Amino acid sequence: MSAVRVIPLQAGDCLNLAAITERGAPWRLQAYPAGFSLLLHPVHGPVLFDTGYGESVVQAMRRWPGVLYGLVTPVRLHLQATARAQLAVMGFAPQDVQHIIVSHLHADHVGGLRDFPHATFHLDRAAYEPLRALRGLKAVRRAFLPEALPADFEARARWLPFQAAPPDLAPFAQVADVFGDGSVWAVPLPxxxxGMVGLLVPEAQGLSVLAADAAWSVRAAREARPPHPLARAAFFDPSQEEASGAQLRAFLQAHPHARVHVSHDAPEGWR
Ligand SMILES: [Zn+2]
Incomplete structure (x- = not known):
């Protein structure tokens, strides 16, 4: 079987204060891409890792309480820039996408799920359980817009089958073989x-590490560059976040030639 190929893409971007994302950075607004990845799988075809923003988020932000999400995180999205529109340009119809791996349920990662009605959603059960009952302000406070998810989300969700990781994946102790063929591995980065997950994808050129939001920048994924305390306050679990960041850095130090992608920074090339 030939290897999976990872193509980094973005669907929209959000504005944020640079000083919030990295301690010591200037207090100015900066646009951050809402990144996602297309994984070309030799058997399963086009697989998505997240979707970036989508029309459903834009619609949710027009109504209360979603409007608050837009105030805290201004979103820019052209309709030609959605995951669905970009895949169409590459020749993929929405029904060609049978699998979407979801890193976590923040609106900038799942805004396009409704555009792929045939996809199964692979995610950590722990990503959904604490959020599933939240509505209104309680949901928005967690950057979760329930109306952005398809109505049949639960029926189409498949929980990642985590098991003990082999020693060469240290310090990751748990791993899930997403398709059961060794082509795409999910690791917990909560x-x-x-329940946030990242992916390890052995490509023909080498290993790609898709770290989702475990760091704001590629540089911060490789070196310890903590965000501002205000950003830490917004984390679901700040001490868990710190531990996941440390695990990611240790893994990247042990695999210095791996290519790392984070959702909100330009993708890194091969080293
Ligand atoms: Zn996030």
């Missing part, structure tokens, strides 16, 4: 959001 804290920023409950």
């Amino acid at each position: 804290g920023h959001a409950p």
Whole structure:
């Protein structure tokens, strides 16, 4: 079987204060891409890791309480820039996407789920359980917009089958073989959001590490560059977030040639 190929993409971006994302950075607004990845799988075809923003988020932000999400995190999205529109340009119809791996349920990662009606959603059960009952302000406070999820989300969700990781994946203790063929591995990176996962993808050129929101920048994924305390306060579990960041850094130090992607920074090339 040939290897999976990872294509980094973005669907919209959000504005944030640079000083919040990294301690010591200037207090100015900066646009951060809402990144996601297309994984070209030799058997399963186009697989998505998140979707970036989508029309459903834009609609939710027009109504209370979603409007608050837009006030805290201004969103920019052109309709030609959704995951669905970009895949169409590449020749993939929505029904070609049978699998979407969801890193976590923040609105900037799941805004396009409704655009792929045939997809199964692979995620950590722990990402959904603490949020599933939240509505209104309680949900928005967690950057979760329930109306952005398809109505049949639960029926289409498949929980990642975590098991003990082999020693060469240290310090990750748990891993899930997403398709059961060794092509895509999910590892837990909880804290920023409950049950967040990253992916390890052995590509033909080498290993790609898709770290989702475990760091705000590629540099912060490789070196300890903590965000502002205000950003830490917004994490689901700050101490878990710190531990996940440390695990990611240790893994990248042990695999210095791996290519790392984070959701809100430009993708890194091969080293
Ligand atoms: Zn997030």
